[in-house]
Amino acid sequence: MVEFGEFLSVALKDTLSMFGLSVERNSTIVSETLSSSGDVNVVIGFTGDVRGSIVIALPKETASAISAIMIGSEEINLMAKSAFAELSNMIAGSAISKSPRFMNLTPPSVVTGENIFLMISRVKSTNMEFNLNGSPLTIAFALE
């Protein structure tokens, strides 16, 4: 669990650095169930040697900052959502390529809305908080 978190953390830093973005890890919280909330959430599942899910949760200001760099607009439109999905795919793909376990990723789904509450799993999960140029970004994952 801890090891996979490290893979995700490195993958996030490597992938965002391609876009000139730097990210710092703030805290890691292990909780009994995986829950998260952000205005923009990208969900990627995986099967294989282990089953689980990764959620990359962004508040609006972080999503707008990434969107401005990736597609040149701060508006969270369809193109921005597609860009978030691709970015998340790159991060998850990079993380599982570092893992010694075989994992098969599902296509990313982007969920947006207001007052979002999400729950993935009853199993213990890890929430990693990052600081992206002053804006928060969370990666939550659970392995079953």
Added chain:
Amino acid sequence: MRDGIYEFIEDYLSDMFASVTGDIFNSTLTESAIGLSETSDRRFVIILGLAGQYKGRIILETSSNTSDTLLQRMNFGEPVSTLQEQNLFLGELGNMVGGKFITALNNSFRGLELRLTPPIVFSGENLSVITPEIESIVRHFSTDCGVVRIDIGIEGVKPWLNLENF
């Protein structure tokens, strides 16, 4: 095989969901021409990923009112009050629907070896879910409890190639 998968989903989707709603909710099912109403009210969305020979996802979506009624039936008549409990129950519902669906698909297409990811349940207002680069089959089903939307998409498989009524 690609064409066959979507034909199978088209034929099987209604029977599969009718079986789950009949077993769990003691509810009859009809396919509905009317979708979920376009409101900003709180909705529940269950996402299940599929991975194996192909990749995809199943999305179940329902209104808060329909969800309350469904969950009360699942919980032997007792209301499910907290958001956390509601999400857990809906996750189980997703597992039931996804499990039935994927078992039938794997049994009908040998070598497909699709596996389900754990269900992810979202609730929120003005919810929007997109999966880029995936074409979906979307159906609305009317139950005694209300309307449920099912959206199934598999990467690289185009439904319009093989659906006469698309």
